[in-house]
Amino acid sequence: MSLRHIYLDNNSTTPCDPRVVEAMLPYFYDKPGNAASRNHPFGWVAEEGVDFAREQVADLINVDTKEIIFTSGATEADNLALKGVFEMYSRKGNHIITLDTEHKAVLDSCKKIEKMGGQVTYLSVKRDGIVDLNALENAITDKTILISVMWANNETGVIQPMKEIGDICAKHGVLFMSDATQAVGKIPVDPKAVGVHLMAFTAHKMYGPKGVGALFVNRKNPRVKVTAQMDGGGHERGMRSGTLNVPGIVGFGKAAAIAKKEMAQDMKRLSRLRDKLESALVESLEEVYINGSTEHRMPNVTNLSFKHVEGEGLMMTFNQEIAVSSGSACTSASLEPSYVLMALGLGDDLAHSSIRFSLGRFSTEEEVDYAIEAMKKGVNHMRDLSPIWEMYKDGVDLESVEWSEH
Numbered sequence: 540m541s542l543r544h545i546y547l548d549n550n551s552t553t554p555c556d557p558r559v560v561e562a563m564l565p566y567f568y569d570k571p572g573n574a575a576s577r578n579h580p581f582g583w584v585a586e587e588g589v590d591f592a593r594e595q596v597a598d599l600i601n602v603d604t605k606e607i608i609f610t611s612g613a614t615e616a617d618n619l620a621l622k623g624v625f626e627m628y629s630r631k632g633n634h635i636i637t638l639d640t641e642h643k644a645v646l647d648s649c650k651k652i653e654k655m656g657g658q659v660t661y662l663s664v665k666r667d668g669i670v671d672l673n674a675l676e677n678a679i680t681d682k683t684i685l686i687s688v689m690w691a692n693n694e695t696g697v698i699q700p701m702k703e704i705g706d707i708c709a710k711h712g713v714l715f716m717s718d719a720t721q722a723v724g725k726i727p728v729d730p731k732a733v734g735v736h737l738m739a740f741t742a743h744k745m746y747g748p749k750g751v752g753a754l755f756v757n758r759k760n761p762r763v764k765v766t767a768q769m770d771g772g773g774h775e776r777g778m779r780s781g782t783l784n785v786p787g788i789v790g791f792g793k794a795a796a797i798a799k800k801e802m803a804q805d806m807k808r809l810s811r812l813r814d815k816l817e818s819a820l821v822e823s824l825e826e827v828y829i830n831g832s833t834e835h836r837m838p839n840v841t842n843l844s845f846k847h848v849e850g851e852g853l854m855m856t857f858n859q860e861i862a863v864s865s866g867s868a869c870t871s872a873s874l875e876p877s878y879v880l881m882a883l884g885l886g887d888d889l890a891h892s893s894i895r896f897s898l899g900r901f902s903t904e905e906e907v908d909y910a911i912e913a914m915k916k917g918v919n920h921m922r923d924l925s926p927i928w929e930m931y932k933d934g935v936d937l938e939s940v941e942w943s944e945h
C-alpha cells in the first residue's frame with residue numbers, strides 16, 4: 540500500500556488477503572453450483588468446497604464441523620444466538636446478562652428481546668474495560684438462561700477473562716455466548732476450553748471477504764439448540780436457511796487456514812509495531828491517555844485520548860493519508876461520544892478526543908513511522924489553535940472557569 544493511503548482501521552474491516560481471493564475465484568464461474576444441489580456434479584463440487592472450508596474454520600477454533608453454522612456475518616450470528624436461545628429456552632427462563640460495552644449487534648438484539656418480554660441486565664465494566672466478576676455472578680437469577688460477553692472489544696481491544704466467566708456459567712448452569720469477532724483469527728480462540736457454548740465471528744475482520752460469518756453452537760455437554768430466525772429450505776442443520784455463499788465460505792476457510800498458520804508471527808510483529816506507535820505518541824506529546832487495559836488487550840489495537848483535542852477535527856488533519864477511527868459516532872442529530880469509552884468512565888471530552896488505531900497483517904513499519912509523525916504534527920497543530928490548550932498551559936484551572944452561556 541502506498542504511503543499516501545495508510546490503513547490503520549483494521550477493526551472496521553480488513554483487506555482481503557490475496558491468497559483468499561485466489562481460493563475464491565474458481566467458485567464464481569468454473570464451479571458455479573449450489574451446495575444444496577445433491578443430484579449433479581456442480582452441486583457436489585460446490586458442497587466439497589463448503590465442506591473443506593467448514594473443516595478449516597472449525598479447525599481454527601478447535602471445534603467439530605457440525606458445530607459451525609454459516610451466516611452472512613457476525614451481526615447475523617449474534618442475532619441468531621441471542622434471539623435463538625431466548626426463544627428456545629423460554630420455558631427455562633427469560634433473563635440474559637450482557638455488558639454495556641458490547642457491539643451494537645448484541646445490544647440491539649437484547650433491546651429487541653426486551654420488547655419480546657425478555658429481561659436483560661447490562662453490566663457496567665471497570666475503568667480498564669474489564670467485567671467485574673462478582674457483579675456478574677451476583678446478577679444471575681433462577682431465570683437467567685444466557686450470559687453474553689464479547690471476547691475482545693472492537694474499540695479498545697480489551698480482552699475479557701473468558702475462562703473465569705465460563706467457570707461462573709458452568710457453576711450456575713447458564714449458557715455462555717461470546718461475540719468473538721475481533722479475536723478469532725488474530726489471537727488463539729478455543730471456545731470449548733473456556734466453556735463458551737455459542738460464539739459469533741466473521742470473515743472480513745480476519746482477512747476474508749465481507750458478507751460471510753459463522754456461529755459456533757456447542758453440540759455435546761450440553762447440546763445447545765437455537766430457534767432459527769430465518770425460515771426456508773432448512774440449510775445449516777435447519778438453523779439458518781438460505782443458499783450458501785459458496786465463494787464467500789471458501790474464502791472464509793482459506794482465511795482461517797492462513798490465520799492458523801501465521802497467527803503467532805503476526806501477533807508478535809503487530810504488538811511490536813503497536814507498542815512503537817503507542818509509546819512514541821505517549822512520550823512525545825503531553826496529556827495522552829491510553830483507554831482500557833494495556834495488560835489484557837489485543838496485540839494490534841491502541842485507543843488513545845489526546846486531551847483538549849477534538850478527535851474528529853484531528854482526523855481531518857490527516858485523513859486524506861491515514862485511516863483511523865475516532866471515539867465519536869455520527870448520529871443523525873449530532874456527534875455522540877463513544878458509549879464504550881463512556882462506559883469506561885471517560886468524560887465527554889476525553890471520549891471525543893480519542894482515536895483508535897488498529898493495525899493489521901498488511902501494516903508496515905514504514906507506515907507506522909509515517910503515522911507517528913502525522914499524529915504529532917496534527918495534535919500540535921490543533922493545540923496551537925486551541926484557546927483551551929493555551930489556558931491549560933498557562934495553568935488556568937479549567938474546571939473553575941465559568942463559561943458564558945448563550
Ligand SMILES: *Cc1c(COP(=O)(O)O)cnc(C)c1O
Pocket residue numbers: 550551611612613614615642644689691692693718720721740741742743744750751752
Ligand atoms: C464488526 C463486528 C461485528 C459485525 O460483524 P459483521 O460481519 O460486519 O456483521 C460484530 N461484533 C463485533 C465485535 C465487530 O467488531
